[in-house]
Amino acid sequence: xxxxxxxxxxxxxxxxxxxxxxxxxxxxxxxxxxxxxxxxxxxxxxxxxxxxxxxxxxxxxxxxxxxxxxxxxxxxxxxxxxxxxxxxxxxxxxxxxxxxxxxxxxxxxxxxxxxxxxxxxxxxxxxxxxxxxxxxxxxxxxxxxxxxxxxxxxxxxxxxxxxxx
Numbered sequence: 001x002x003x004x005x006x007x008x009x010x011x012x013x014x015x016x017x018x019x020x021x022x023x024x025x026x027x028x029x030x031x032x033x034x035x036x037x038x039x040x041x042x043x044x045x046x047x048x049x050x051x052x053x054x055x056x057x058x059x060x061x062x063x064x065x066x067x068x069x070x071x072x073x074x075x076x077x078x079x080x081x082x083x084x085x086x087x088x089x090x091x092x093x094x095x096x097x098x099x100x101x102x103x104x105x106x107x108x109x110x111x112x113x114x115x116x117x118x119x120x121x122x123x124x125x126x127x128x129x130x131x132x133x134x135x136x137x138x139x140x141x142x143x144x145x146x147x148x149x150x151x152x153x154x155x156x157x158x159x160x161x162x163x164x165x
């Protein structure tokens with residue numbers, strides 16, 4: 001999916017808002033939450049991993065008035081299965097909460113259809129209540145708690161959303 005297609009899916013009609021290909025440089029311009037900040041500072045090569053994942057998969061950044069609101073992407077794991085990731089600006093996403101919610105629901109549906117997916121999954125930090133609440137609103141179902149799964153031995157929760165192909 002091209003950035004223009006994602007912009008249409010997200011229904012971003014304001015000329016000051018655009019979807020562009022992801023680059024880890026956008027993360028330098030964002031106010032990050034503790035979990036995202038920790039991953040970026042504590043995992044060697046994590047920025048490069050996100051850049052490469054976006055190059056071989058799909059990665060985007062929503063820009064509003066020249067500043068990033070959220071970066072996200074989908075990484076194909078094998079045919080019909082993908083993992084998603086998302087890094088929001090903790091301040092700017094608040095203003096976009098309702099529009100982003102509706103657009104995200106459309107994005108997951110459209111991504112599953114266009115990429116012929118029967119499963120999208122994501123791991124969420126067990127100590128990130130905002131992300132846990134959001135992913136359930138995206139119609140993802142909790143599958144399991146992955147004990148000591150993160151780089152800092154914190155538990156993560158695996159969520160998935162299944163689609164009929």
